[in-house]
Amino acid sequence: MRFQAPRGTHDVLPGDSFRWRFVEETFREVCRRFGYAEIRTPTFEDTQLFLRGIGEGSEIVVDKQMYSFNDPGGDSLTLRPEGTAPAVRAFLENSLHAQGPVTKVFYTGPIFRYERPQSGRLREHHQCGIELFGSIDPAADAEVIQLGVRYLRSLDIRGEEIHINSVGCPACRPAYLQVLRRYVKPHLSEMCGNCQRRYEANPLRILDCKVDVCRAATADAPPMHDSLCGECSDHLTGCREVLDLYGIECVLDDRLVRGLDYYTKTAFEFLHGGLGAQSAVLSGGRYDGLVEECGGSPTPGVGFGSGVERVLLAMEAEQSQPVAPEPITAFVITLGDAARKAGLKLLADLRAVGLAADTDYAGRSMKAQMKEANRCGARYAVIIGEDEVAHNAATVKDLATSEQASVRMESLVGSLVE
Ligand SMILES: [Zn+2]
Ligand SMILES: [Zn+2]
Secondary structure, three states: OOOOOOOOOOOOOOOOHHHHHHHHHHHHHHHHHOOOEEOOOOOEEEHHHHHHHHOOOOHHHHOOOOEEEEOOOOOEEEEOOOOHHHHHHHHHHOOHHHHOOOEEEEEEEEEEOOOOHHHOOOOEEEEEEEEEEOOOOHHHHHHHHHHHHHHHHHOOOOOEEEEEEEOOOOOOHHHHHHHHHHHHHHHHHHOOHHHHHHHHHOHHHHHHOOOHHHHHHOOOOOOHHHOOOHHHHHHHHHHHHHHHHOOOOOEEOOOOOOOOOOOEEEEEEEEEHHHOOOOEEEEEEEOOOHHHHOOOOOOOEEEEEEEHHHHHHHHHHOOOOOOOOOOOOEEEEEOOHHHHHHHHHHHHHHHHOOOOEEEOOOOOOHHHHHHHHHHOOOOEEEEEOHHHHHOOEEEEEEOOOOOEEEEEHHHHHHHHHO
């Protein structure tokens, strides 16, 4: 019997985990610079939170992508399929709005969606995201996008293309949906099943269908921005003006819509050529209706989510190399029982002063221990044999230059520290 990781999941192995840490630490540092504080929410939430927060018409719900289960007590819980609804729930439950008019949080963690196996998508992936609550200022949207740009730059990713659009608001979207339905109706019979299903409940999503006939049918569809109300139109202009100020270029993209019902006004995506067909490395937008939908008083919000796996692919495509972890400073090599004791004590002393140090636990020969010291990238091999024990000293060998010297035990830790 051999166990395998569940389909659509993967292990992050020791040789690779420093890349993950580099991405997550970079994200944390950029968030700190922009005044966002970390929030950690549970991995699972009340299923109803997602049904309300994502919307029953969204693909996640319609395509049954949620990992929902009844716990032994009979409560229906769901592994989080996205990061925003949990942040909103925590924001409301803990009255974070009481600390000031604007709340800025970031999160990192796993996201679970029951994707079809042939889609090549992961069922557990990892996301970094931010949410800014309490502001209708278009400069807030621009800040969220700017943070995304700084995040990618700090990872040495430069090849993204930013697409932006406005999906309107409850005042102007219904009229546009009618315009869109009227335009689409004559073509509907030749369009894909998804689009036919979306026609009534979620016609906006017809615009981002990837099926050729559907794309052709909507090629000349009237764009949303012709139907925006004054407020939405001014908001989009205002956001783009601030982005100009920051020197951030973006493309107005009429086909950029959001699958989730609560999105209003600004929607954006950072596309990256290194990712193939699923090319968004970061996406987000404004969700002014969500907090109210989740039971709070009306509170605007804007944010983004970005998949760590996709960011790593983009880094690979751009040959961005994260800083490799510091190798071990000292590998302690011993021969004989007395030397072993002296070696273990030395190992503890080295670690206590903050040096990375290791030793052999496989009972290897002196020669094999030396090989291991080289393999693990240690700077020094610290060798303790019978002679050394007798003289209360150790032989320190610089593995780069092969120079070696005898150092007395009491000054050994100090000599390696500098
Ligand atoms: Zn509007
Ligand atoms: Zn379609």
